[in-house]
Amino acid sequence: MSVEQAEPAESAEAVSRRLHLEPGDAVFVIGGTPEEHQLLEPLPDGAAKVDAPAEADAAVLFAAVLEDLEILLDQRLTPLTAARAVWVGYPVDDELTRPAVDDAVAARGWAPGAETALSDAWRAVLIVPRPAGTRWVPSAEETADAPADEQPDP
Numbered sequence: 001m002s003v004e005q006a007e008p009a010e011s012a013e014a015v016s017r018r019l020h021l022e023p024g025d026a027v028f029v030i031g032g033t034p035e036e037h038q039l040l041e042p043l044p045d046g047a048a049k050v051d052a053p054a055e056a057d058a059a060v061l062f063a064a065v066l067e068d069l070e071i072l073l074d075q076r077l078t079p080l081t082a083a084r085a086v087w088v089g090y091p092v093d094d095e096l097t098r099p100a101v102d103d104a105v106a107a108r109g110w111a112p113g114a115e116t117a118l119s120d121a122w123r124a125v126l127i128v129p130r131p132a133g134t135r136w137v138p139s140a141e142e143t144a145d146a147p148a149d150e151q152p153d154p
Contacts, residue, residue, distance in 0.1 A: 016044050018116040022084040025057040026050040031072050032062025039118045054079040062089040075110050087124040
């Protein structure tokens, strides 16, 4: 899959802002290809990529298929609970859909949140750990197009 990116400098700075990447951040990026990782460049001043998720202030986990996403979530989420922002990047109009991302995240005790564009071909969903004993319930907007038998219980 090719990754399209608009106006390089302006677009990259906008992506960094939307992903809540800040100057000096330690950013953990995993999954995907070098081209997808390039969607995050340039990082804000003083920000740098790190190899250990536990060191991250922010993280982006790229996955193009559900199986890859589930592996990343199972292997990497626990050490990311202290990160300020954790995002799941996924391709637009592909087999990995937003509802599938939401379900995979929720099954691991995290809640999906805001979504933003990384490019014409990639989107990202902010995910946050849920407090113990709570469950994620999709918003009315997220379920508006779902058939009646798939609506969440009130």
